Amino acid sequence: MSLESVPPKYAQLVQTLQRRIEAGHYPPGSLLPSENQLIQEFGVSRPTVVAALRVLREQGWIESQQGKGRFVRGRPALASVEQARPGHAYLTTPETGLPGELLEAGAVAVPNRVAALLDLPPKSKAFLRRRLVSRGDEPSEIVSLWLPLDLSEGTDLTSAQPLAQGARDHVQARKGVRFDHVVEQITARMPSTEEVKQLGMPKNTPVLDVYAAVRDPGGRPLAVLAVVLPADRHELEDAYPLS
Missing domain, CATH: 3.40.1410.10 (Chorismate lyase-like)
Known part of the structure; x- marks a missing residue:
């Protein structure tokens, strides 16, 4: 999924959360803010937050644990690999x-x-x-x-x-x-x-x-x-x- 050019709101949220993870604001193993917290902080809709979290999970930045929430895994090993599709x-x-x-x-x-x-x-x-x-x-x-x-x-x-x-x-x-x-x-x-x-x-x-x-x-x-x-x-x- 491309996050280039002028990205939609969910992609902007993905990029912001990725930068926070890389900067250590959300260290590996920490609990990511809840959907409601992200909605309030960034002023976006729930579908936007859900879409951004799905991208982060699919790319390996976070993982979901049922009943507990979403936890930070850190920068994926393949995040620096250019996808030459x-x-x-x-x-x-x-x-x-x-x-x-x-x-x-x-x-x-x-x-x-x-x-x-x-x-x-x-x-x-x-x-x-x-x-x-x-x-x-x-x-x-x-x-x-x-x-x-x-x-x-x-x-x-x-x-x-x-x-x-x-x-x-x-x-x-x-x-x-x-x-x-x-x-x-x-x-x-x-x-x-x-x-x-x-x-x-x-x-x-x-x-x-x-x-x-x-x-x-x-x-x-x-x-x-x-x-x-x-x-x-x-x-x-x-x-x-x-x-």
Whole structure:
């Protein structure tokens, strides 16, 4: 779960409590303030407090003991590990920070897989913004952002200029929606002739397909980010706790 950009209230509370834990204000083994105490101190609603405590528990900062309350565990060992999930990176990084060129922007027929992820009928149209990203002056990956047509209206996604915001922030600000969570899938396949040409890669080298399906808090599909990565140039790494 990302806590970057201009975070919602629950994320601000998470960050405040994390800083207090790191500073020793809430030392390991101590009892965290109750929900009612946090509500009164920070002037937020109970759902906001509950959401923040859930994030802290899932990330390993605190633990719950039934009938006793929530106790501080301290800074998790993995808290300093950067989660290099491709979908999150491309959704939050401004295009101005990813040099490249715009390949396509407009309404096109949606592929079957993307249609299923967006919950759209087969052969319908969706908005596509596709960029060829370069790293070290060489083409590195192809990034495609798919949106239902109504969510693309009134945005700058048709502009040939790189976005100064991440796609998540831009769409949320313009359309009043909230990107709540991502379901990410990674598969391998051989590249198309066009991809070989665009990426300047050998024909016999496979590519990794990353599909990041973005949903709102209710589970409604909002966007799909599809990234094509040459397998000989990229390595995907993740870190997670064992519980």
